[in-house]
Amino acid sequence: MEEPDQEVEENQWCLSERQRVIDYLLEEGLVHGRVGEWPGWHVHPYVAIWAIESVARPNWVGWWVISGDLPIDYVPCGVDRTPRGALRDIGTLWRTAAAEWSLGREVGDCTVGSDLRHRPALIPLLAARAEILLGWADDPSIWPDL
Template sequence: MGLRWPYVAVWAIESVINPGCVGWWAVSGDLPTDYTGCGPERHPREGLRDIAARWQDAAEKWSENKSVEGWSIGTAEDRATLAPLLASRAKMLLSFAADDDLWFEE
């Protein structure tokens, strides 16, 4: 059996305040859909790192049956099941962000 790559899309969302500039990075696909504000570097790698860090924090808290302020996936009863899945997706996003072969510079 061959390697099955997950389906992940990284979206640049235009800023309402600064038209023509990226205001948000969003991810979707074989993982939860999420977004983060665009940092000064304006590169999708930063967006992936921000989202992955938030997911790592949530997975850690959920594995301890704690809530995460500001967002949730599923119900409180789902935390034990979702924590390792979210942690694995966070690790995957971090590996994508770190892999120079996946990115090109203009």
């Protein structure tokens, strides 16, 4: 069981990350519905996956946003409509982006790395984070209910 101070800290972190997600979506100009009140999945204080409501299909997840101690990014909700699927989709996207950028090629559907000045430093970070995310997505012990 978590200590009360740890629980308060985790709650504050999640609230802060939620606001960060809301601000990011506004900055990106993504038209969306509600942002989940709580992450669909998280590992405090490293990563959180947030469900974002679809405008076209109210009460359905249209997007997933990842935030935490990594680049904030979003992907459309895929066939696997779970936080685990979102983690896998983002990890795959980041792995592909890092590989393509290291070869000087563009990746059209990646919102991270649009500022070319930061790409050289971003490539190894994105590649490393992608492997961590994919490892978590493939670890059945993390997802006992799925």
